Amino acid sequence: EAGVVQSPRYKIIEKKQPVAFWCNPISGHNTLYWYLQNLGQGPELLIRYENEEAVDDSQLPKDRFSAERLKGVDSTLKIQPAELGDSAVYLCASSSSRGRNEQYFGPGTRLTVT
């Protein structure tokens, strides 16, 4: 079974530029999460989707961050415009609501804003 797929793995952009990250969850997993992980810290939730509905986006900075999961499978997280402080690892995870709340992570996208 394929795991959570993320792309790109690395991205370097200049500040004020836009950037987008893509995630494909484990097949059959209806719940998808985007997390932010700063260096030396644990992941922090940005947004959670149940199918195509964003059920918790309370931690998403909506002035510059947006996300979508149009068909309830793949998801895209966008930052526009990026700021220096956005440099971090962006992790995607998925789980099945029919399962036992076990979250599985992708490899992450390491973003560097210069």
Added chain:
Amino acid sequence: GQQLNQSPQSMFIQEGEDVSMNCTSSSIFNTWLWYKQDPGEGPVLLIALYKAGELTSNGRLTAQFGITRKDSFLNISASIPSDVGIYFCAGLTTSGTYKYIFGTGTRLKVLA
């Protein structure tokens, strides 16, 4: 954002030694997950716990769901060099919101 307290923050141990780490919170959780993260990779799920007092093993790893539901423990027996990495706990809260809150991590270094 909110993070759980993990202890110790980092540790050096000799190969073959046993390792213990814990995660504590002021909140009650319904599920505890333990992850290992290698540099440049995403966290990998090691063990999941679902009931207070539950003790679960995965090879040389054993984890326990604290009876108070506010803490969890992870033990690694007979450590080997590939155990090096950062270990994170995550507690699931369904009070007010359904959300996993992660610990601050324990960085493990094994000396051969």
